[in-house]
Amino acid sequence: MAVSLMIIEVLLFAAARDLTGRDVVKVEVASPVQHADANSVSETQAGDVGNATCVTVSCILRALGQQYPELRLLLPSCRLAVDCEYVGPEVGVAQDAEVALIPPVSGG
Amino acid sequence: MVSQGPYIDLVEEPIQMELLRGRIDHPDAGAHGWFVGVTRRRTGDLITETLHYEAHNTMAMRELNKLAESALKEFSLLHLVIVHRLGEVPIAEASVAIGCSSRHRPETFAALEWIMNKLKKDVPIWKREVYRDGKEEWIHPNADIDAGGDSP
Numbered sequence A: 001m002a003v004s005l006m007i008i009e010v011l012l013f014a015a016a017r018d019l020t021g022r023d024v025v026k027v028e029v030a031s032p033v034q035h036a037d038a039n040s041v042s043e044t045q046a047g048d049v050g051n052a053t054c055v056t057v058s059c060i061l062r063a064l065g066q067q068y069p070e071l072r073l074l075l076p077s078c079r080l081a082v083d084c085e086y087v088g089p090e091v092g093v094a095q096d097a098e099v100a101l102i103p104p105v106s107g108g
Numbered sequence B: 001m002v003s004q005g006p007y008i009d010l011v012e013e014p015i016q017m018e019l020l021r022g023r024i025d026h027p028d029a030g031a032h033g034w035f036v037g038v039t040r041r042r043t044g045d046l047i048t049e050t051l052h053y054e055a056h057n058t059m060a061m062r063e064l065n066k067l068a069e070s071a072l073k074e075f076s077l078l079h080l081v082i083v084h085r086l087g088e089v090p091i092a093e094a095s096v097a098i099g100c101s102s103r104h105r106p107e108t109f110a111a112l113e114w115i116m117n118k119l120k121k122d123v124p125i126w127k128r129e130v131y132r133d134g135k136e137e138w139i140h141p142n143a144d145i146d147a148g149g150d151s152p
Helices: A014-020 A057-067 B017-024 B057-074 B105-122
Strands: A004-011 A024-031 A046-049 A052-056 A079-082 A085-087 A092-094 A099-102 B006-011 B031-038 B046-055 B079-085 B087-090 B094-102 B125-131 B136-138
Touching: A004 A052, A004 A057, A014 B125, A014 B136, A024 A052, A024 A057, A052 A057, A057 A079, B006 B057, B017 B031, B017 B079, B017 B094, B031 B105, B046 B057, B046 B079, B057 B079, B057 B105, B079 B105, B094 B105
Parallel strands: A004 A099, B006 B079
Antiparallel strands: A004 A024, A046 A052, A052 A092, A079 A085, A079 A099, B031 B094, B046 B087, B046 B125, B079 B094, B125 B136
């Protein structure tokens, strides 16, 4: 099966932004597998629905840690939000989605 | 009555309580309650000089609206206001104001605590402490980070 790389842009906030010195980073994520639904739960790493290829949240988090090692300590406590909604680790993310890394919050 | 449903806002300027008070008026209300969170100078041995808040604004507004709709139903509130300030919030100034009205006081008392607890768990807003000794740190509860040190 062919493996291609998807580039996902991830918005960074608070300490994540300070650790990398950037408010948005590009992360390369492998997208090797056919997938039935861009938003469905899947055990695979990625998928393709027509033109909408996707990768899973857990793949994005893993790739972030590999490509931005300065985030590694913070990542285990972070959540990922896709299009302004918190999402679980196996959810598929399309390339054009807005992805944000959400460190533990401290409003109030 | 000024408005129906929750009033949610993120502001960069001081929270103006006098402009918010009327928003929870309701003829059937027997209780009005407010919680106002303010910047504290001392946390243990640490002296805070000032605080800075930032948010994922779009998502924070969405999460606050979801939270407000849940609270209105859960506690049968008549009106609800949630306003959070972003940017610098000096000592003794308000970072967050939550107001609600209900027919009887138990719902108002319970709702204010419930809303604050949810806000501090799920709404993507972060604070950065600037201490008097010049140190600064983002507050990320339970996170392990090199850059900022331990969360108080």
